[in-house]
Amino acid sequence: MTRYVVRRLLVFVPALMVVAIFVGLMIDLMPGDPAMLLVGIESPGEAINKKRIELGLDRPIHERLAEWVFNALQGDFGESYFLNQTVTETIAERYEVTISLAVFALVVGIVVGVPIGIIASVKQGQFIDWLVTTSALLWLSIPGFWIALNLIFLFSVSLGWFPMAGFVPITENPLNFLKHLVLPATSMGLGLSGIIARFTRTSMLEVLRQDYICTARAKGLCQRVVLLRHALRNALIPIITMVGIGFGDMLGGAVLTELIFSMPGVGRMVLDAVKRRDYPVVQGGVFVVTATYLAVNLVVDMLYAWADPRIHYE
Amino acid sequence: MNKKRNMNGLEALADKESDQDSTSLTLNRRRWRNPWLDAFYNFRRNFSGIIGVTILVVMTVLHVGAPLFTPMDPAEMNSGEILQPPSVEHPFGTDHFGRDLFSRVLYGGRISLLVATVVTLVTTVTGVVLGALSGYYPKLDTLIMRVMDLVMAFPVMILAILSVAILGPQFFNVIMALIIPVTPRTARVVRGSILSLKEQDFVTAAQSIGVGDLRIIVRHLLPNVLPPLLVRQTYVFGISILIEGGLNFLGIGVQPEIATLGSVVSEGRRFLRDMPWFSFYPGMAIALLVLGINLLGDGLRDVLDPRMKV
Numbered sequence: 001m002t003r004y005v006v007r008r009l010l011v012f013v014p015a016l017m018v019v020a021i022f023v024g025l026m027i028d029l030m031p032g033d034p035a036m037l038l039v040g041i042e043s044p045g046e047a048i049n050k051k052r053i054e055l056g057l058d059r060p061i062h063e064r065l066a067e068w069v070f071n072a073l074q075g076d077f078g079e080s081y082f083l084n085q086t087v088t089e090t091i092a093e094r095y096e097v098t099i100s101l102a103v104f105a106l107v108v109g110i111v112v113g114v115p116i117g118i119i120a121s122v123k124q125g126q127f128i129d130w131l132v133t134t135s136a137l138l139w140l141s142i143p144g145f146w147i148a149l150n151l152i153f154l155f156s157v158s159l160g161w162f163p164m165a166g167f168v169p170i171t172e173n174p175l176n177f178l179k180h181l182v183l184p185a186t187s188m189g190l191g192l193s194g195i196i197a198r199f200t201r202t203s204m205l206e207v208l209r210q211d212y213i214c215t216a217r218a219k220g221l222c223q224r225v226v227l228l229r230h231a232l233r234n235a236l237i238p239i240i241t242m243v244g245i246g247f248g249d250m251l252g253g254a255v256l257t258e259l260i261f262s263m264p265g266v267g268r269m270v271l272d273a274v275k276r277r278d279y280p281v282v283q284g285g286v287f288v289v290t291a292t293y294l295a296v297n298l299v300v301d302m303l304y305a306w307a308d309p310r311i312h313y314e
Numbered sequence: 315m316n317k318k319r320n321m322n323g324l325e326a327l328a329d330k331e332s333d334q335d336s337t338s339l340t341l342n343r344r345r346w347r348n349p350w351l352d353a354f355y356n357f358r359r360n361f362s363g364i365i366g367v368t369i370l371v372v373m374t375v376l377h378v379g380a381p382l383f384t385p386m387d388p389a390e391m392n393s394g395e396i397l398q399p400p401s402v403e404h405p406f407g408t409d410h411f412g413r414d415l416f417s418r419v420l421y422g423g424r425i426s427l428l429v430a431t432v433v434t435l436v437t438t439v440t441g442v443v444l445g446a447l448s449g450y451y452p453k454l455d456t457l458i459m460r461v462m463d464l465v466m467a468f469p470v471m472i473l474a475i476l477s478v479a480i481l482g483p484q485f486f487n488v489i490m491a492l493i494i495p496v497t498p499r500t501a502r503v504v505r506g507s508i509l510s511l512k513e514q515d516f517v518t519a520a521q522s523i524g525v526g527d528l529r530i531i532v533r534h535l536l537p538n539v540l541p542p543l544l545v546r547q548t549y550v551f552g553i554s555i556l557i558e559g560g561l562n563f564l565g566i567g568v569q570p571e572i573a574t575l576g577s578v579v580s581e582g583r584r585f586l587r588d589m590p591w592f593s594f595y596p597g598m599a600i601a602l603l604v605l606g607i608n609l610l611g612d613g614l615r616d617v618l619d620p621r622m623k624v
Contacts, residue, residue, distance in 0.1 A: 019467050023476075030480050134362075137612065141605035143556050145563050146579060146597030153590045252471025256560055260583070270472075271564055274479040286476050290468050 004305055012298050016291055017069060023287045024068035027279055028061055038081070038277055068283075077284030082276055087284035090269060095288070097167050097265035101188070101257060102250040104181045108189025109196050109246055114239065116193075117200025118227060121208060132197060139194035145256045148187035152260070155183060165262035184261045188253050192246045199242045203235040210234075236307045244300035248293045356617040363613015369606030373599070377423035386414035388421040388573045397589060406595045409581060418573040419596050425485075425562075425574045426603060430554040433492045434547050440497045442543070445504025446531050450512060459505070462498035470495045474557055478566045485568045488561055492554050503546045507539040541618035548611030552604040559600045575600050 027034050035052040036043070052058055071077070077087035113136075120132035156164040162183050168176040207213065208231055216226045255267030266285050273281035357363050376383060386404075392412030400407045406415035448458040465473065477491035511517065512535065520530050561567035562576030570577065575596045582593025 015463075015467060018464050022464060026476070026480060031482075137362075137608050138605060141552065141608050142601040143559050143563075143579075143597060143604075145560060145576075146593070146601065149579070149583060149586060149593050149597065153586055157587050157590075248469035249471070252469035252474075253560075255471060255475060256563060259564065270475065271566070274475060274566060282476070282479050286468070286472055289472050293469050294467055 001305060001309075005302060008298060008301055012294060015294055017073065019290050019294070020069045020072045020287060021065065023283050023290070024065045024072065026283055026286075027055075027057070033057075034277075034279065072284075072287055077287065078280040080273075080281050081278045083278070083281070087280050090281060091266055091284055091288050094264055094266045094269050096169060097258065097263050098251065098254050098267055098289070099292070100167075100170070100177075100181060101184055101254050101263065101265060102247060104185035105188035105192065105250045105253070105257075106243065106247055108185050109192030109250075110243065111193075112189065113193035113196025114200050117197040117239075118204055118232065120197065120201040121204035122223075122227065124205060129201075133201065136194035136197040139190045140192075140198075142191065144188050144191055144253050145260060147190055148184065148257060148260045151183045151187050167261075167263045167265075180261075180263075184257045184263065187260075188250055188257050192249065195246065196239065196242055200235065200239055203238045204231055207231045207235045233307060237304060240300055240303050240307060244297050247296045251289050251293055353617045357613055360613040360616055362609045363616070366606050366609025366611070366613055369602055370610060373423065373603050373606060374427060377420055377427055380417065380420035380424065384414065384417040384420055386417040388413060388418040389571070390414075397585065397592075399589070400591060407589065407591055409578075409592065410585070413573075415578070415592065415595060418578050419575065419599050422573040422575040422578055422596060423599050423603065425568060425572065426555045426558055426600065429485075429489055429492065429558045430551045432489050433496060433554040434551045436489075436493050437496045437500045437550055438543070438547055440493065441500025442504050442536065442539070444497065445501035446508055446536065446539075448501065449505040449508025450527065450531055450535070455505075458501070462501055465494060465498045468495070470553075471557065471560060474561060475564075475566065478561060483566045483568070485572075488558060488567050491561065492557055496550055496553070500543070500546060500550065503542055504539055507542055508535055511535050511538050545611055545615040545618060548607055548614060552607040552611070555600060555604050555607075 030037075033048070033052070035055055035057055036048050038055075039047050039051045056064055068078075075088055077091070079085075080087055080090060083090055116132050116136070120129045123129045152164055155161045163180055166180055168180050170177040204227075213226060213231055216230045221230075251267075254265055255271050257263070258265040258268035259271065266289060270282055270285035270289070273279075273285065390413060392408070395404070395408050395412040397410055398404055398408040398412075404414050404416060406419060409415055409418070444458055444462070448455045448462075468476070473495045474491040477494050478487060481487035481490060508531075517530060517534060520534055525534075558567065558574075559576035559579070562574040563580045565577070565580065567576060568574055578596040579593045579600075582589070582596070585592050
């Protein structure tokens with residue numbers, strides 16, 4: 001197990017470097033001259049040249065790229081063009097929001113998806129199975145941003161149960177922190193719960209057909225023990241994969257949710273930076289979100305090894 | 315006749331011999347049925363598939379034939395009819411510029427359908443080419459899959475936003491922003507199928523009689539890849555509509571003057587308290603389109619690839 005973890009970590013570092021190179025190349029991949037775009041197309045050549053030197057674009061690409069990757073891997077993404085602070089500081093202020101949102105959405109997805117997936121598999125072919133599979137398909141077909149608006153209308157505007165917008169750090173007031181997260185996390189997590197429910201059902205159905213489940217029932221174990229201890233553990237592997245992928249979707253979806261609920265997160269920061277052409281902030285934000293996604297997938301791979309000790313790193 | 319013209323010598327010989335063979339083969343031939351025809355007959359009995367097709371056909375007819383269903387111009391402003399509730403004249407009401415929301419939703423759906431169709435068709439081609447090369451040639455596999463892994467390291471929405479940031483918010487760029495994250499996922503499906511198929515006896519048989527690689531891939535492998543690919547691409551259609559809707563909702567999709575479902579939902583957000591129907595209808599249109607295609611995908615999966623049944 002330790003050897004597996006170490007080798008998996010050794011793959012993680014080059015993956016992070018390749019992502020850093022790709023994100024670092026962003027400015028050079030853009031059609032046109034970024035300096036000209038920033039100062040305005042009709043500006044005099046002198047002003048454009050000055051901006052180019054200011055951005056360091058007069059230096060050779062390999063030199064700039066090497067510097068960016070080296071700094072990025074140490075958490076230094078340069079200065080924002082507009083915010084008057086370093087990108088690292090900007091991200092640090094907003095990271096908690098995005099991570100809390102993604103984690104809570106994931107929790108909603110798992111807490112709703114896994115149990116209804118199990119129920120559907122046990123009641124295969126019955127009305128409840130049809131109900132679960134159909135509603136799961138419905139949830140994953142509805143855009144999260146539309147669910148969010150409907151939830152706001154229902155639970156904030158009409159009933160007044162939850163706040164419409166904003167974010168409160170957990171250290172400030174844990175209850176308010178939860179209250180502010182319920183609607184955003186639910187709007188993101190419902191779609192994911194549909195996907196997880198479908199995966200859980202399929203995975204459970206495959207496991208429930210195995211001989212050892214028959215043996216477990218034959219020796220008189222109760223349904224709960226058979227399902228949770230014997231079947232679910234083996235059905236977990238595809239579900240864990242789905243949770244890993246789902247976390248990426250949550251990080252991406254956070255951009256929309258943060259905008260709707262006016263939450264000061266990394267996603268909204270990237271979106272604002274895209275609109276303002278604040279390239280260092282876009283680069284830093286995308287790199288941090290992607291690095292988080294890669295790290296979560298690393299954890300997911302380790303969870304595989306826990307769920308199925310037969311898995312070894314080849 | 316055409317079929318024989320496309321065959322090489324040994325294949326034609328085998329075919330000729332089989333033509334001359336005895337009764338048992340004739341019986342076999344009688345029993346042989348076109349699997350696609352079988353799938354079509356089975357699909358007709360598939361409840362969710364039929365519901366999906368119905369939703370999709372109705373929505374497509376409404377969006378594509380928008381001028382037939384609404385005489386209003388989606389961009390025409392009317393200062394005398396600002397923020398009107400639904401009525402006979404304006405079934406979905408009007409927006410803050412007095413534009414008819416029904417026609418904005420109908421015309422907006424055209425963009426979603428167009429983007430999703432182009433993305434689905436292009437990623438089918440790019441996914442098949444990359445997946446087939448990767449699955450069939452082990453030397454290319456490492457290179458292609460490492461590049462695909464890099465693209466898949468980014469969350470889909472983040473990569474789409476990054477692509478728009480690099481390319482600029484325009485109609486064509488939105489399509490590109492979707493093709494980039496979707497292609498590797500389709501390529502993996504094709505690669506996976508090719509990897510398992512190429513070990514089968516019929517491929518070895520074709521190789522042993524000297525059939526070229528291109529012919530093996532196109533004539534023998536790709537027809538077998540088609541069922542999972544078809545199912546996969548129906549989901550790509552749905553995902554494209556959702557992401558395109560998201561990008562337009564964020565205001566970084568197609569040009570703001572063009573009505574899209576995502577942008578109309580976004581405009582309605584400001585009036586959520588007093589006019590909840592403003593963003594309700596365009597969101598409903600997105601949900602129905604995606605639900606229709608997902609139901610169709612599920613139906614196709616049940617009849618074409620029952621092993622994948624959820």
